Amino acid sequence: MKIFEHISDIKEYISFQKVKGKTVGLVPTMGYLHEGHASLIDRSAADNDITVVSVFVNPTQFAPNEDFASYPRDLAADIALAEAHGADIMFTPSAEEMYPQGYNTYVDVEELTQGLCGKARPTHFRGVTTVVCKLFNIAMPNRAYFGQKDAQQLAVITRMTRDLDMDITIVPCPIIRETDGLAKSSRNVYLSPDERSRAVVLHKSLCMASEMIANGERGAQVIRDAMIHTLESAAPTLIDYVEIVSADTLTPIAALAERVLITLAVKFGNTRLIDNVIVDIQYLEE
Amino acid sequence: MKIFEHISDIKEYISFQKVKGKTVGLVPTMGYLHEGHASLIDRSAADNDITVVSVFVNPTQFAPNEDFASYPRDLAADIALAEAHGADIMFTPSAEEMYPQGYNTYVDVEELTQGLCGKARPTHFRGVTTVVCKLFNIAMPNRAYFGQKDAQQLAVITRMTRDLDMDITIVPCPIIRETDGLAKSSRNVYLSPDERSRAVVLHKSLCMASEMIANGERGAQVIRDAMIHTLESAAPTLIDYVEIVSADTLTPIAALAERVLITLAVKFGNTRLIDNVIVDIQYLEE
Numbered sequence: 001m002k003i004f005e006h007i008s009d010i011k012e013y014i015s016f017q018k019v020k021g022k023t024v025g026l027v028p029t030m031g032y033l034h035e036g037h038a039s040l041i042d043r044s045a046a047d048n049d050i051t052v053v054s055v056f057v058n059p060t061q062f063a064p065n066e067d068f069a070s071y072p073r074d075l076a077a078d079i080a081l082a083e084a085h086g087a088d089i090m091f092t093p094s095a096e097e098m099y100p101q102g103y104n105t106y107v108d109v110e111e112l113t114q115g116l117c118g119k120a121r122p123t124h125f126r127g128v129t130t131v132v133c134k135l136f137n138i139a140m141p142n143r144a145y146f147g148q149k150d151a152q153q154l155a156v157i158t159r160m161t162r163d164l165d166m167d168i169t170i171v172p173c174p175i176i177r178e179t180d181g182l183a184k185s186s187r188n189v190y191l192s193p194d195e196r197s198r199a200v201v202l203h204k205s206l207c208m209a210s211e212m213i214a215n216g217e218r219g220a221q222v223i224r225d226a227m228i229h230t231l232e233s234a235a236p237t238l239i240d241y242v243e244i245v246s247a248d249t250l251t252p253i254a255a256l257a258e259r260v261l262i263t264l265a266v267k268f269g270n271t272r273l274i275d276n277v278i279v280d281i282q283y284l285e286e
Numbered sequence: 287m288k289i290f291e292h293i294s295d296i297k298e299y300i301s302f303q304k305v306k307g308k309t310v311g312l313v314p315t316m317g318y319l320h321e322g323h324a325s326l327i328d329r330s331a332a333d334n335d336i337t338v339v340s341v342f343v344n345p346t347q348f349a350p351n352e353d354f355a356s357y358p359r360d361l362a363a364d365i366a367l368a369e370a371h372g373a374d375i376m377f378t379p380s381a382e383e384m385y386p387q388g389y390n391t392y393v394d395v396e397e398l399t400q401g402l403c404g405k406a407r408p409t410h411f412r413g414v415t416t417v418v419c420k421l422f423n424i425a426m427p428n429r430a431y432f433g434q435k436d437a438q439q440l441a442v443i444t445r446m447t448r449d450l451d452m453d454i455t456i457v458p459c460p461i462i463r464e465t466d467g468l469a470k471s472s473r474n475v476y477l478s479p480d481e482r483s484r485a486v487v488l489h490k491s492l493c494m495a496s497e498m499i500a501n502g503e504r505g506a507q508v509i510r511d512a513m514i515h516t517l518e519s520a521a522p523t524l525i526d527y528v529e530i531v532s533a534d535t536l537t538p539i540a541a542l543a544e545r546v547l548i549t550l551a552v553k554f555g556n557t558r559l560i561d562n563v564i565v566d567i568q569y570l571e572e
Binding site: 103109110163 | 293297301388389390391392393394395396397398415419420423424445446449450451452453535
């Protein structure tokens with residue numbers, strides 16, 4: 001696996017590969033790779049001639065009060081994992097490389113970023129879309145792989161790619177979970193043993209919601225109330241949101257129909273966890 | 287010359303040309319082409335295998351009180367001019383093609399767009415950078431050509447291209463003038479005969495500034511005052527700004543040094559005219 005730190009070097013290398021007709025898959029990450037990332041790399045390696053994994057803890061997607069400084073990092077382990085799963089290139093730029101002096105340009109997807117995580121993190125998605133736009137221009141991928149765990153991020157990036165006429169297929173990949181159901185996340189390491197065991201309630205509440213829907217419930221408020229009740233049983237520090245929205249537009253819906261995203265953000269201590277499930281009501285009713 | 291109205295069609299055609307190794311030059315315009323545009327097309331045709339001219343009166347760069355509806359249009363004349371100057375492709379999308387339902391993404395260059403024209407037109411450059419980003423992704427040019435007349439636009443697009451790691455060379459092209467010195471502009475048709483003759487004062491004041499500098503004057507305020515005095519002699523409706531700024535950062539400077547942009551915006555009636563000159567002080571002093 002080749003490792004590049006400089007934009008000009010990786011661009012030169014990938015341009016040369018593209019001239020030769022090679023297809024490129026990109027897996028953008030903030031490092032501290034886990035099985036969720038591994039599943040994206042596996043998928044990219046299966047789909048493309050060349051798989052690029054970027055590892056960059058992007059400062060512009062953290063607010064000043066967030067965990068940029070403490071975000072877990074382990075480049076040696078990331079290199080080993082990416083290589084083992086078939087990555088061909090790792091891109092590990094510095095913040096100065098990505099945001100040189102005088103850096104001034106931001107990409108914003110407006111409406112989709114107002115609700116859900118955007119409420120508590122109003123500058124987060126602007127940081128995400130900007131760095132992903134840059135990574136797309138740097139790695140020139142045919143396909144880019146994102147986990148369904150960050151459902152809003154996936155919707156926002158899909159919209160950006162369409163709106164800005166980028167020739168890139170966004171490939172959503174399923175959530176990978178621990179054996180007890182907790183969605184894999186680099187931030188899970190922040191949890192104390194007690195918080196870790198209580199955190200399984202996110203998945204539990206989503207399973208309960210799916211079950212209610214399978215049993216015919218279509219009222220969003222009824223499902224939401226039941227989820228909040230379940231979440232509260234684990235005494236979280238904060239229930240940031242529990243929302244039932246259209247999977248495509250992310251707008252709240254009252255009566256469930258078509259593709260529905262049930263999504264939540266909950267804090268245990270200082271650790272903010274997110275999880276979600278997509279339910280295709282039409283499919284259920286066929 | 288091929289004419290495309292749909293993004294998917296032009297992308298498919300240009301992708302095919304690029305696979306064959308052809309280089310592409312892009313001349314983005316709002317149509318109503320004049321000799322200024324012709325000089326950009328000439329230059330692109332000389333530099334590249336394929337020259338794409340886009341003609342799109344971009345609604346997002348006009349404020350509600352501006353001249354979007356009345357902006358002059360003459361597609362038949364544009365086609366004739368572009369073809370005569372060696373364009374290979376014209377791209378004439380509709381607003382619905384460029385901004386489909388649910389369109390939500392904007393590209394913003396922040397600091398460079400605050401002053402000069404950005405003061406009177408606070409949403410203008412966001413519209414410009416967004417549409418140019420889209421046009422870059424659609425036409426996939428190796429080089430893109432912009433007139434120095436829109437000096438701030440040129441600086442903003444150059445910055446966007448660098449910041450977002452786009453593999454595109456921005457080629458600045460000199461201002462083309464009428465025989466009496468008025469900078470060519472599609473908006474010149476708005477001027478009454480009387481306004482048209484008075485409008486030559488923009489160029490006159492810039493020439494005077496250059497002469498003062500050549501004679502050793504280095505004080506920005508002295509030069510500005512003299513320019514405003516000259517402009518007032520033609521009784522404009524409004525002097526929007528007369529500024530002396532660094533040509534690279536667009537920040538105002540008090541004592542002239544290095545590359546200086548002397549730039550102004552003046553209204554005659556409802557017609558807002560801009561003009562500028564770049565003076566390389568270092569070169570003068572060698």
